[in-house]
Amino acid sequence: QDAEIVRTRDPQRLANCDVVVDVGGEYDPGRHRYDHHQRSFTESMRSLKPDKPWSTKLSSAGLVYCHFGTQILAGLLGQPEDGPVVTALYDKLYENFVEEVDAMDNGIAPAAGEPRYALSTTLSARVGHLNPRWNDPDQDTEVG
Numbered sequence: 001q002d003a004e005i006v007r008t009r010d011p012q013r014l015a016n017c018d019v020v021v022d023v024g025g026e027y028d029p030g031r032h033r034y035d036h037h038q039r040s041f042t043e044s045m046r047s048l049k050p051d052k053p054w055s056t057k058l059s060s061a062g063l064v065y066c067h068f069g070t071q072i073l074a075g076l077l078g079q080p081e082d083g084p085v086v087t088a089l090y091d092k093l094y095e096n097f098v099e100e101v102d103a104m105d106n107g108i109a110p111a112a113g114e115p116r117y118a119l120s121t122t123l124s125a126r127v128g129h130l131n132p133r134w135n136d137p138d139q140d141t142e143v144g
Helices: 011-015 060-077 084-105 123-128
Strands: none
Touching: 060 084, 084 123
């Protein structure tokens, strides 16, 4: 709760961070590095947790959820991590929320072939509306 959030791609600054997410080109949970931007990265929920059925390539958000989701849910619910309530909620949240984030971030289409309709209200679309336009002279995303 007292963490300092640093937005950078500077490898020297990243080396001093306790946790690095979505930058750095490294997936190493032992060192708390959760990036999926390597050509060799192919992890899915099923590859990291063989008892899970989902084969969508994980994004950095999915990696964090995979490694910490049950712990967070258990803490919020006051339930054991391996209990039926946490297990059911973990699976439902992945299947109905996080998997979409993973797929969108990795460019995986929602349908094979031509989609029947546009997905305009996805989480990615809503977050994207918060970013400055590509031609906006002020590209600062930090609150001033």
